[in-house]
Amino acid sequence: MLLLLKFAVLLLTLGLCQGNRQPNILVEDVEDVEPAFEPSRFGSLWPLPQKVKISQDSFKLGSSFRIVDGKGSSAGSSCNILQNAYRRYYEYIFGGAKRQGLGKNRRSAPSELTELRVYITSADSECDGYPSVKSDESYDLSVVQPFAVLRAPKVWGALHGLETFSQLVYEDEYGAKSINATAISDFPRFAHRGILLDTSRHFLPVKVILANLETMAMNKFNVFHWHIVDDPSFPYLSRTFPQLSQQGSYHPYTHVYTPADVKMVIEFARLRGIRVVPEFDTPGHTQSWGKGQPDLLTPCYSGATPSGTFGPVNPILNTTYDFMAQFFKEISSVFPDGYVHLGGDEVDFTCWKSNPDIQKFMDAQGFGKDYSKLESFYIQKLLNIVTTTKKGYIIWQEVFDNGVTLKPDTVVHVWIGSGTNEEMSKVTAAGYTTILSAPWYLDYISIGQDWRNYYKVEPLNFNGTEKQKALVIGGEACLWGEFVDATNLTPRLWPRASAVGERLWSSKDVTDLNDAFNRLSVHRCRMVERGIPAEPLFYSYCPREYKGL
């Protein structure tokens, strides 16, 4: 899905040549905004909750402050997700320095907040489960004296509520942790709020993935779309087909994800209410698969003889489908999420066209010269295979565009940057659930505050009925890996992805760019303080600059 966008960039450049003022307007727009460092009336909340009421009354968080399970909560001390989150947020709130000892038995001052009580209100807290696209993520938070109360039907909402609570805490002029009396009622606008990381073009050490899951939680993202393999390398260590990474990764030991690594990522994500949706993109984008799996890829021909190069997955061999059946059986058990992303984008037909066996097959099937029919034939068989594993599937938009028969619950992922709104109309008119990524390709960089462009996107701004719009379950910010690895990924992603995070979480009418700038500036400094090298929005400073050099 990269080629077309490159083209779009080229167009933009050409636009410049013709004296098209548009890029300049964008830049001027940035210039006009003298950064207004006025504090927002919503403090540093990000993404902005659906309903917020912050009063002027403030309380101190004393040394005895605790986050505790509320009495009668359906999740108790055995709930790992919550207990881990309590500790995490306690450390975030107090900066890791646990101020023990001093006045431990001191009676709390009248303006002191002593506890945050967390109640899971529905009978099944889902504490031991995995988040899903249907998870209830809502919560209510009330900060009053002497106890703040967080209520959520499920643990997923409680996690978001804890993040929100931690964002309400600030330091007064004496450095004391303070919080204002607040009432918040919150839920996400969209159920699918994702980040795509590409671990094939550059290998990302597990540590980097975990750090970004941590940051995703700070921004209330809930889907890690793991574009784990692609042409350049195959770092996924398959138990069934170990040769795939043995031969196809950059290095078979240092540049692979072992089953233990994958497990760690999934559990780390679960503890933060994040789904891990793996993508195994076929039939294109599979050069690295061919190294460890002979006969999987189509041999390309030069004239009448094989040229020694290979094209997409070979769709005419039964062995291909046997392989896929076994492979996706493994995937369906390794990745607990209800969905797997099957790719299906950017299939180049030239190699198929060159191969005489494929031509024969095309004739036998009556496909004529229409290679998109062959592609559909492959995808169709693949979808049937994946259906038997009881997983739902997500596919890039071309699969839909090419008219492949899809199950009604298929999710179509829209990524092409031109005609996006028309595509959204078409896909939803056909009754398919949709995810939007086209406006949020964060690997495209330019000088200036491009987060504003991501922020201004309105995902439902296409022609369609209310019913169609309800089919848009969310969006994803994509950080493709051509120019990104562990050295620059985190500052490139954050806080630019945060802009997408608010668009997908907050109410449709949260569109005030100045207020967003004010909140996001502080939110970015909070990420920095939590050890995440989130880059600056514009000239300014953070009270505590990044120290992780």
Added chain:
Amino acid sequence: MAWGQNISEPCLLKTGIGCPAVSAGDEAEMGVMSTVSSGQHTRPMCYLLLLMILQLGLHTAEGVWPLPQTLISSTERFHLSPQAFYFGYGRQSAAQQGCSVLDAAFKRYFALIFPDYTSGRWNLFSDKNEKDGTLPFNVDKQFTVEVSVDHNDCDGYPNESSSERYNLSVFSGRASLKAVTVWGALRGLESFSQLVYQDDFGSYFVNKTDIKDFPRFQFRGILLDTSRHYLPVQAILKTLDAMAYSKFNVFHWHIVDDPSFPYQSRTFPDLSSKGAFHPMTHIYTQSDVRRVISHARMRGIRVLPEFDSPGHTKSWGKGQPDLLTPCYKGGIPSGTFGPINPALPSTYHFMATLFKEVSVVFPDSYIHLGGDEVDFSCWKSNPYVRAFMQKMGFGSDFTKLEAFYMENIVNITSALNKTSIVWQDVFDYHERIPKDTVLHIWKGTPASYYAELSRMTKAGMRVVLAAPWYINHISYGQDWHNYYTVQPLNFSGTEEQKKLVIGGEVCMWGEYVDATNLTPRLWPRASAAAERLWSDEKQTSNVDMAFPRLQDFRCKLVRRGIQAEPLYVGHCKQEYQGI
């Protein structure tokens, strides 16, 4: 180039914010990774051919970045063992044991040459061997790098005329490094460290090599902007480390500007206590500055401070009342302030005192005086400034007022025995500036900076070129190509004129950069400029040939703990381990 005329116009701000990024439209080149097979690079260039051959061979050195002037290398290789590796001074060397610069460099380069050894991994191996009794005595053959310099400048500072020339010969069991100055020896040590490589079993090797090297340009700088974002000292020191790896030799410290004044002045402490983002945490104390200068000196890097005036001084006004011009609106002061007030004698008294301090704190013989982007509207609004114009006979030509101010400032620094360096604006508005002033080009497209180079050098002025290396401008793709293919001397002028171009500078303005993203944004993109400024242009004009070398160098930077970003799809043997 067609886009030239369009992009030049809006680029009015020195930091280039407000200018569309120069996108080279090189999308088509992005996939081009083949280097040797295309057959178009078969010009008779012995060293390059040799390098290419080495790249094809297994487990050999990928060479040195920036490319030495001559490098002859053979496939004969020598094993290096950290337990039997020594640096030493040649008997004829003017510097001997106790030379602070070289003693420290030996320690530093030992760790860079043997990263496993110093990280402790090597000890694990050798301990095991000892327990097994397999290594009862040291069987490794000794290897010594013998360094000789002509001048004992161990306690000095590098300066504008320091020789950085060195010759390096690697033989069996020893290497000979000869240089005029210790600064040249540092460059040679860097090259030597890049020649050493590890095979798949972790053993270290160096090939028989002969290098004769010197920089093409004397001035090879990096500008960091610590006003728009404060950069912790640690970030500056790390940048100095990486600069040494790419043989940069000038750290242009754009230390103050409109947004903040982090320099803690001894004479005027209010400047930072009122003008910094925070008076305690976001300042550079005198000891911070000394630390930066000393760290730079140890790496043969000059520290060139910039105190930009009369524009870009908003933050100065907070701690120095009456320094800035009060702007007027409808006959009364509007409460806002403009550039430094050139009409008051107190201004010059203040500037003389400040620069006296600066000239003592910063040992380099250059001081950067800025002088760019002066907005006249506030001066125009102020009745006292207008009266001063009348008195001086400037009419309504405010460039004359600016010239008057700059002349005064240049005279102040001249009296302090410092060479002034100023942004090109100062030359553009009034050519009457002392001949020994250095001009700094920052504006425009190739066409316009070539014209400017011609004009300036024709006037006999020395020039530093920064315009093509505004590295804070980011765009999608391999933009290092643009920095690499600059031809600094491709302007019309005599040989004498060309000699007046003393070098170039990579600028990292700070609007969008702080400690979180500085390093990956700077490296390895700045390294592309480094090769342009150090190496022979004919040998290094092809980006496809540079690509694998730069890719390899980038992995070396990562291995050394510099989070240099990737050029394109691929991997490093040791990936960056931070986040």
